[in-house]
Structures are given as structure tokens and as C-alpha cells.
Amino acid sequence: MAIERIVIVGGGTAGWMTAAALSKLRKGHDLAITLVESEMIGTVGVGEATIPPFIEFQQMLGVNEAEMLAAVQGSFKLGIQFVNWGKLGDSYIHPFGNYGYPMGGITFPHIWHHFQQQGDNRPIQVFNVETMAAYFGKFAKKKDLGRDDLPPVNYAYHINATAYAAFLRKFAEQRGVVRQEGKVNDVQLDPETGHVTSIKLESGQQISGDLFIDCSGFRGLLIEQALETGYEEWTHWLPCNRAVALPCNRDDGSPPPPFTRATAHSAGWQWQVPLQHRNGNGHVYCDSFMEADEATDILVRHMAGKPTADPNHLRFVTGRRKKFWNKNVIAIGLSAGFMEPLESTSIHLINTGINKLMALLSLDGITEAQANSFNRLTVKEYEKIRDFLILHYKATSRDDSEFWNYCRTMDVPDSLTEKIELFRINGQVFREEDELFTETSWAAVMMGQGIAMQGHNAMAATLDPEETRKELDEIEKSIRFMVQHMPGHGEYLARYCPAP
Numbered sequence: 296m297a298i299e300r301i302v303i304v305g306g307g308t309a310g311w312m313t314a315a316a317l318s319k320l321r322k323g324h325d326l327a328i329t330l331v332e333s334e335m336i337g338t339v340g341v342g343e344a345t346i347p348p349f350i351e352f353q354q355m356l357g358v359n360e361a362e363m364l365a366a367v368q369g370s371f372k373l374g375i376q377f378v379n380w381g382k383l384g385d386s387y388i389h390p391f392g393n394y395g396y397p398m399g400g401i402t403f404p405h406i407w408h409h410f411q412q413q414g415d416n417r418p419i420q421v422f423n424v425e426t427m428a429a430y431f432g433k434f435a436k437k438k439d440l441g442r443d444d445l446p447p448v449n450y451a452y453h454i455n456a457t458a459y460a461a462f463l464r465k466f467a468e469q470r471g472v473v474r475q476e477g478k479v480n481d482v483q484l485d486p487e488t489g490h491v492t493s494i495k496l497e498s499g500q501q502i503s504g505d506l507f508i509d510c511s512g513f514r515g516l517l518i519e520q521a522l523e524t525g526y527e528e529w530t531h532w533l534p535c536n537r538a539v540a541l542p543c544n545r546d547d548g549s550p551p552p553p554f555t556r557a558t559a560h561s562a563g564w565q566w567q568v569p570l571q572h573r574n575g576n577g578h579v580y581c582d583s584f585m586e587a588d589e590a591t592d593i594l595v596r597h598m599a600g601k602p603t604a605d606p607n608h609l610r611f612v613t614g615r616r617k618k619f620w621n622k623n624v625i626a627i628g629l630s631a632g633f634m635e636p637l638e639s640t641s642i643h644l645i646n647t648g649i650n651k652l653m654a655l656l657s658l659d660g661i662t663e664a665q666a667n668s669f670n671r672l673t674v675k676e677y678e679k680i681r682d683f684l685i686l687h688y689k690a691t692s693r694d695d696s697e698f699w700n701y702c703r704t705m706d707v708p709d710s711l712t713e714k715i716e717l718f719r720i721n722g723q724v725f726r727e728e729d730e731l732f733t734e735t736s737w738a739a740v741m742m743g744q745g746i747a748m749q750g751h752n753a754m755a756a757t758l759d760p761e762e763t764r765k766e767l768d769e770i771e772k773s774i775r776f777m778v779q780h781m782p783g784h785g786e787y788l789a790r791y792c793p794a795p
């Protein structure tokens with residue numbers, strides 16, 4: 296059956312990102328797109344930290360970066376600082392860019408480790424521009440620095456989630472998406488095929504469609520409540536199941552740091568996401584080990600300023616939907632699953648869900664092959680990200696609370712055990728099946744949390760020592776030059792994309 300009517304249920308980040316992307320298809324196609332959302336139900340509205348591929352999404356839409364950032368009080372993000380994870384008092388940055396660059400076909404951590412063994416005591420961080428700029432509170436893009444020979448600066452954004460949804464709503468409506476306010480309280484299925492044929496609103500209005508995108512958040516209104524697709528739970532590996540979110544002002548008027556901060560506490564961790572005029576904060580925790588009042592109290596005591604709203608308490612179950620594309624329903628966003636906001640991967644999964652949908656979609660109709668590919672690829676993405684997140688909990692020597700004792704001693708997936716083992720033996724990280732996180736990401740978290748490389752690729756010793764040392768010096772020098780010539784992050788924002 297041809298697809299002429301697409302219905303998106305939900306107007307959070309997932310719904311409006313999907314609507315904005317699909318609205319581009321209306322050019323040249325006879326396609327009606329309706330988005331239904333309920334102001335009474337509202338959105339989660341706490342997803343405010345992104346990762347670099349999010350920039351490509353804006354480019355695909357064709358939005359102006361500075362205009363978008365001004366509209367969402369956005370700031371730049373060079374990585375994530377993890378505090379108190381490996382042990383209390385520890386801190387490291389997981390940067391977006393790479394450490395150095397490969398030489399003679401050997402990736403940089405091996406070369407660095409080889410030189411360490413020869414007595415070079417420079418930490419690996421001095422070979423990464425994002426880490427050094429983050430430490431100094433600086434930001435600029437490579438093109439701002441006016442020299443082609445410098446390494447790129449990899450970055451993402453911090454965004455106000457509500458403002459971003461509003462920004463995309465305008466974008467999508469201008470391109471013909473019809474927004475319908477109302478609460479869905481019934482879903483009709485075709486008795487023969489089991490496909491969703493229409494949704495019914497509380498007002499009695501019925502909206503029919505050929506393809507339905509479930510962006511209804513944790514409820515999974517279509518994918519779960521109507522189609523009973525099933526959910527694979529991962530709480531034994533990712534035990535946090537609650538969060539309390541609370542924005543605050545920055546009391547001291549300091550500029551926003553160009554990174555997200557994740558500070559581990561006794562039964563979870565706290566995020567700080569700096570926007571231009573406020574910080575987003577939240578405490579993610581496990582209710583088997585901590586009560587909501589204590590979690591809120593810890594959050595407030597560790598915030599950079601005074602709260603500007605009431606605490607927003609959220610519950611979730613880590614895991615994924617058994618199928619993401621089931622019959623004529625595709626789950627995008629929290630309706631598809633949720634792991635942890637620890638590495639800002641949730642909006643990214645919305646982004647990749649949309650990319651796959653756009654690549655697979657045929658307006659001539661739906662086939663099994665499309666759904667199967669979508670599901671298989673999405674499972675892989677979820678599992679690779681899941682292992683990376685579990686690493687943060689497993690790689691710890693913390694023994695100061697029951698929660699950390701549980702995490703330190705829990706069994707982890709074999710795929711992760713193997714990854715840790717390979718890194719420990721000789722620093723090897725294989726980036727498999729297009730997985731999101733790079734060798735630098737894995738190395739940053741493992742080293743940052745106390746998993747040291749005991750050896751390295753033996754080929755590192757075959758590089759010319761003098762030439763290689765010169766290259767290392769050059770990389771360090773270039774990075775020092777870049778950071779020296781970057782403005783402060785606050786200054787950059789004020790010039791480039793000041794929020795009204």
C-alpha cells in the first residue's frame with residue numbers, strides 16, 4: 296500500500312526531529328504529515344547534551360548554526376568530564392576528537408605508550424586539542440584559527456530541549472507538517488494485518504495514516520501499548536532507574552564551561568549541562584540504593600547555583616524495545632528504548648533512527664526487508680553503546696557504597712569483557728560494525744578509570760624514534776598554539792550566537 300499519510304505521535308525532541316526531517320520529503324511528493332502532541336502530557340524535556348553527529352543533522356536540515364544556537368541558548372561541547380568514577384577524587388575528560396593521529400599505520404595510543412616506556416612522561420591528554428581547550432575554558436573552530444595545518448576541533452552542542460523542539464516545530468510547520476493538539480486515547484488496528492490504521496483523540500477526532508512514527512516517549516503508545524512489541528531490560532547491567540532534574544542559574548556569573556560534567560555520587564551520578572544563561576542539572580540514581588529525597592538533596596548541594604524550577608522526578612527502565620519497526624509503526628526516541636544519559640547517546644539514537652528511516656523509506660509501501668534491516672542495525676547500535684556505558688560502572692575501584700560494590704563486581708556482557716582484556720594486554724581497541732565510539736573514546740574511559748595498557752602494538756618500536764618524537768612535539772606545539780589563540784567559550788558565544 297502506498298504511503299501518502301504519515302502520522303507522528305508525540306512532539307518531544309524525537310517527534311519534532313522526525314517531523315523536521317520528513318518535512319523535507321514533501322518537496323516533490325504528495326505526502327501528508329501530521330504530528331499529534333498533548334500539551335497536558337508535556338515532554339521529558341531534559342535531554343540537553345548532544346554528540347558531534349548531531350551537527351550533521353542540522354546540516355541535513357539546512358538550518359543556520361548560529362541562529363539555531365541563539366534560539367536554544369546553546370553552547371559548545373568538547374567532551375564530557377567524568378569526576379569520581381574510577382575512584383573518589385579522580386577526574387578525566389572523554390574528548391570528542393582523537394589523541395594525536397596514526398603514524399606508519401599505527402594508532403596514536405600505541406605510539407604514546409611506546410614513548411612512555413622510553414621515559415617520555417607527557418600525559419596523553421596534551422595530544423588532544425578538545426581536552427586541552429576544555430581545561431582552559433576555551434573554544435574556537437579550526438577555521439577560526441586561520442591555519443590549515445592544524446588538527447580539527449570536534450564539538451557538539453548543549454541545547455535547551457524545549458526551545459529546540461519549538462525551533463524544529465517552526466521549521467516543520469513552514470514545510471507543511473500539520474500539528475494537532477490532543478491526547479490520543481485509542482488506537483485502531485486492522486483485524487487482518489494488525490497494522491495501525493488510525494488513532495483517536497480524546498476530542499473524538501480520528502486521524503488515519505499509512506505509516507505511524509511512535510515518538511510518544513516512555514509510554515510507547517503505539518509500539519507497546521497497541522502492538523505489544525516487548526522490551527528487553529538491561530537493569531542488571533545499567534541499574535540506574537530514576538532521575539531528578541533541576542536547572543539552576545550560575546550564581547557567580549561565570550561563563551559556561553565547554554563540556555558536560557558527570558560527577559559520580561554514592562548511588563548514581565549527577566550531570567551538569569551548561570547553557571548560555573543557566574545550567575541543566577540532574578541526578579541519575581538507582582532506587583534500590585537511594586531514596587528520592589536524598590537524591591534531590593545531593594543534587595542541590597552539588598549544583599553551581601540556585602534552582603530555577605521545582606525538581607522534576609523521572610522513572611525509567613534501561614533497555615530496548617524488542618523490535619523498533621513493527622508492522623507499520625516505527626519507534627523513535629524514548630519509545631524505542633533508553634540506556635543512560637551518561638554519554639548523551641539518546642538524541643543520537645533519534646538521529647540515527649531518522650537517518651535509517653529516510654534511507655529505507657519507500658513511498659510505494661512497506662516490506663519485511665525494510666523492517667528487518669532497520670531492526671537488525673538498531674539492535675547493533677544499541678548493544679555497542681550499551682557496552683560502552685556499562686564500562687563506566689564496571690571500571691571502578693570504588694568500594695564506598697553498596698551501589699559501587701554491586702557495579703564493580705557485576706558480570707558484564709562477554710563482548711565487553713573481551714574489549715577490556717584486549718586493551719589491558721596491548722592497548723588494542725577494534726571499532727567493530729560502524730560502532731559509534733572510537734578508539735580514543737574507549738581508551739579515554741578505560742585509562743581515565745584505571746585500566747592501564749600493559750603493552751602496545753609491537754610495530755610502534757619499528758618507527759624512526761627521532762622522526763616520531765619530532766611529530767609528537769609538533770602535535771603538542773600545534774595544540775598549545777590553538778588553545779592559546781582560542782577565545783574563552785563565553786566570549787565566543789557572545790560574539791557568534793548570543794541568546795536574546
Ligand code: FAD
Binds near residue numbers: 480636
Ligand atoms: P518525550 O519528550 O517524552 O515526548 C513524548 C511526546 O509524546 C510528548 O509530546 C507527549 O505530549 C506526547 N504524548 C505522549 N502520550 C501522548 C498521548 N496519549 N497523546 C498525545 N501525545 C502524547 N538525551 C541526550 O541525548 N542527552 C542528554 O543529555 C539526555 N539526558 C537525559 C536525562 C534523563 C534523566 C532522561 C530521562 C533522558 C535524557 N535524554 C538525554 C534522553 C532525551 O531526553 C530523549 O531522548 C529526548 O528528549 C526524546 O524524548 P521523546 O521525544 O522520545 O519523548
